[in-house]
Amino acid sequence: MAQQNARPVPINEAGAATAPATGEPDLWDRVAAMDEFKLLLLAKVEFVVPAVIVFVVYYFLLPISVGYFPQFMDKRVGPVNLAYLFALSQFFVAWLIAYLYVRQARKFDDFGKRITNNLEDSPKGGDRP
Amino acid sequence: MNLTLGLFLAFIAVTLVITYWAARRSSGAGAYFAASRRISAWQNGVAVAGDYMSAASFLGIAGLIAFFGYDGFMYSVGWLVAYLTVLLVVAEPLRNAGKYTMADVLAYRLRPRPVRAMASLSTLVVSTFYMIAQMVGAGALVSLLLKGSGITFHTAVIGVGILMIVYVVFGGMLATTWVQIIKAILLMTGTILLSILVMAHYGFSFGNFFNAVQHVTYTVGGQQVTKDFLQPGLRFKPPTGALDLISLGIALIFGTAGLPHILVRFYTVPDAKTARISVVWAMVLIGAFYIMTTFLGFGAATIVGRDFIGKNGGNNMSAPLLAQALAGNVFFAFICAIAFATILAVVAGLTISASTSFAHDFWTNVIHKGTERKPGEEVMVSRVAAFFVGAVAISIAIALGPTANVAFLVALAFAVAASANLPVIVLSIFWKRFNTAGAVGGLAVGLLASIVLIVISPSFMGIDTATTAASARHLIQHKAIFPLENPGILSVPLGFIGAVLGTFLGGREPVAEHKFTELQVRANTGIGAEKALAH
Numbered sequence: 001m002a003q004q005n006a007r008p009v010p011i012n013e014a015g016a017a018t019a020p021a022t023g024e025p026d027l028w029d030r031v032a033a034m035d036e037f038k039l040l041l042l043a044k045v046e047f048v049v050p051a052v053i054v055f056v057v058y059y060f061l062l063p064i065s066v067g068y069f070p071q072f073m074d075k076r077v078g079p080v081n082l083a084y085l086f087a088l089s090q091f092f093v094a095w096l097i098a099y100l101y102v103r104q105a106r107k108f109d110d111f112g113k114r115i116t117n118n119l120e121d122s123p124k125g126g127d128r129p
Numbered sequence: 130m131n132l133t134l135g136l137f138l139a140f141i142a143v144t145l146v147i148t149y150w151a152a153r154r155s156s157g158a159g160a161y162f163a164a165s166r167r168i169s170a171w172q173n174g175v176a177v178a179g180d181y182m183s184a185a186s187f188l189g190i191a192g193l194i195a196f197f198g199y200d201g202f203m204y205s206v207g208w209l210v211a212y213l214t215v216l217l218v219v220a221e222p223l224r225n226a227g228k229y230t231m232a233d234v235l236a237y238r239l240r241p242r243p244v245r246a247m248a249s250l251s252t253l254v255v256s257t258f259y260m261i262a263q264m265v266g267a268g269a270l271v272s273l274l275l276k277g278s279g280i281t282f283h284t285a286v287i288g289v290g291i292l293m294i295v296y297v298v299f300g301g302m303l304a305t306t307w308v309q310i311i312k313a314i315l316l317m318t319g320t321i322l323l324s325i326l327v328m329a330h331y332g333f334s335f336g337n338f339f340n341a342v343q344h345v346t347y348t349v350g351g352q353q354v355t356k357d358f359l360q361p362g363l364r365f366k367p368p369t370g371a372l373d374l375i376s377l378g379i380a381l382i383f384g385t386a387g388l389p390h391i392l393v394r395f396y397t398v399p400d401a402k403t404a405r406i407s408v409v410w411a412m413v414l415i416g417a418f419y420i421m422t423t424f425l426g427f428g429a430a431t432i433v434g435r436d437f438i439g440k441n442g443g444n445n446m447s448a449p450l451l452a453q454a455l456a457g458n459v460f461f462a463f464i465c466a467i468a469f470a471t472i473l474a475v476v477a478g479l480t481i482s483a484s485t486s487f488a489h490d491f492w493t494n495v496i497h498k499g500t501e502r503k504p505g506e507e508v509m510v511s512r513v514a515a516f517f518v519g520a521v522a523i524s525i526a527i528a529l530g531p532t533a534n535v536a537f538l539v540a541l542a543f544a545v546a547a548s549a550n551l552p553v554i555v556l557s558i559f560w561k562r563f564n565t566a567g568a569v570g571g572l573a574v575g576l577l578a579s580i581v582l583i584v585i586s587p588s589f590m591g592i593d594t595a596t597t598a599a600s601a602r603h604l605i606q607h608k609a610i611f612p613l614e615n616p617g618i619l620s621v622p623l624g625f626i627g628a629v630l631g632t633f634l635g636g637r638e639p640v641a642e643h644k645f646t647e648l649q650v651r652a653n654t655g656i657g658a659e660k661a662l663a664h
Contacts (some may be wrong), residue, residue, distance in 0.1 A: 008471045028647040032655065040653060048217050056382070062206060063378045066199075066361040067371025075361050079339040081359045083199055090206045091416045094213055098412050101217060105405060112654045119656075 174410020179309030192444030194426020198358030387550030392587030549575030570631020575624030
């Protein structure tokens with residue numbers, strides 16, 4: 001990667017995007033050391049890990065129940081059966097998790113803003129746009 | 130029939146105007162590959178939906194439900210829930226840390242040349258296989274939809290191929306995006322209208338509708354049978370049916386987040402927050418669409434009937450025939466035009482992702498070690514690549530012919546995406562110790578495992594009888610070695626094992642571990658991310 005930076009027209013990810021890093025090699029370490037960044041990672045893990053577990057478990061319950069207990073899943077419920085209702089519920093659960101994530105993600109954005117502000121306030125962060 | 134052709138031509142005219150407009154507006158690599166990163170959240174959400182809902186979804190899923198009832202609906206569920214993986218795990222880090230392709234994120238902290246070469250190969254495999262499936266389907270459908278107008282399978286394949294090349298070569302990502310947006314709006318409109326007509330047929334009573342669904346009558350081997358189409362198990366039968374369902378679920382849930390043509394869409398928005406909101410837009414549209422496949426599929430089963438569909442073009446014609454039965458030839462023509470738009474939007478998306486990966490990953494970064502020899506070279510190479518990708522897809526589709534059994538190619542594309550791409554994307558974002566050998570190992574094992582398992586599966590191997598339809602013929606006349614149609618249950622763990630083993634066998638890679646902090650900061654904060662470009 002390093003030798004690529006020396007070439008005349010670097011156009012992969014080692015190009016313009018890393019401009020702050022070339023003038024200031026410890027930018028990433030400085031951010032990583034900030035409390036806000038640690039809190040951001042923690043907040044993400046605290047939401048994303050349980051959310052992924054919930055949706056993966058809930059989703060695979062469908063093929064497992066339908067595949068191994070077809071008689072039970074064919075039980076009538078109103079005009080339909082349990083299998084169809086369970087499948088339909090997957091859509092609403094997916095939408096609900098997406099909604100909760102977007103709501104939670106506002107917190108992540110706030111942390112992000114505070115990190116950028118911290119960088120701008122500190123004298124070394126002047127190269128941020 | 131001339132009305133259908135007229136609507137096709139109208140759609141072509143509109144999309145060509147868009148391509149002309151996009152070609153005049155866009156200049157430079159950022160504009161060509163990523164629509165200047167100025168696509169808004171709702172636009173990208175609609176475009177993701179348009180990129181994703183292929184003819185396999187619109188025509189294929191309606192057909193599967195019309196023929197196999199509940200088991201077909203299982204696909205619908207997986208195709209939406211998969212977007213949670215995209216939303217929660219992949220979309221934002223990808224947007225923050227990458228530039229044009231999936232490989233950008235992998236090459237970030239690993240040695241770029243081997244990683245990009247493998248990632249580019251995997252992208253080309255997924256995109257080409259998916260595209261050939263779409264092209265063969267497109268040719269067969271277009272010649273069927275335009276029956277009587279003298280358009281043959283060959284003309285249809287060449288026509289679709291040329292159009293997708295024109296969109297991508299001249300209009301780049303901006304034109305592709307708008308073709309996908311228009312297609313998604315048309316598809317939603319058509320699906321809503323069809324659903325309303327189906328419910329009107331049943332007096333807007335769910336009781337009547339589902340009562341009919343539970344008594345579907347059709348002919349099997351000369352005998353009339355009546356089946357309950359809400360009952361699971363009409364397609365996925367014991368002893369391996371349950372495992373096949375789970376395996377299918379694994380490929381769908383983890384494969385979508387590894388499909389290159391979906392991932393590149395997140396580079397077209399200004400920032401990670403917009404990428405996130407656009408996934409939610411896509412989920413609303415995609416979810417609504419797949420819920421409505423209930424009406425399309427069950428409607429076709431009950432109103433048109435399996436026997437009639439079977440005699441009039443096969444299960445892929447379920448949705449158009451349903452439209453004809455409910456509202457006559459004008460609506461039939463409209464639904465056919467939507468199917469045509471659907472195919473074009475998806476193949477255009479596949480072409481641009483394949484050609485971008487070839488130009489950006491393989492040409493510039495692998496062959497020329499990350500430098501453009503002159504400005505604009507990368508865009509130029511991508512345009513040439515798009516032309517060749519299109520030409521190859523046309524040739525293979527014509528060589529295979531209209532009756533080729535290509536359904537397995539879609540399963541294969543999802544399997545490769547889930548087994549090769551997703552493990553290395555996830556591990557490179559979340560695992561500090563992950564290294565180049567791990568990425569190459571994961572991609573290679575995932576790719577190989579998917580292909581081998583499909584080749585020895587019942588989709589490829591089987592013994593046909595004299596009555597087997599041409600489109601269902603097996604390519605290898607031998608009893609299947611692997612019992613499942615979907616390899617995901619084995620190939621996804623193998624992909625992960627390949628990546629982890631490769632990492633440990635490759636020894637420690639201090640640069641990769643050191644740059645993990647940088648990637649983590651970028652992926653999570655968006656600091657240093659690619660900005661939207663001025664026009």
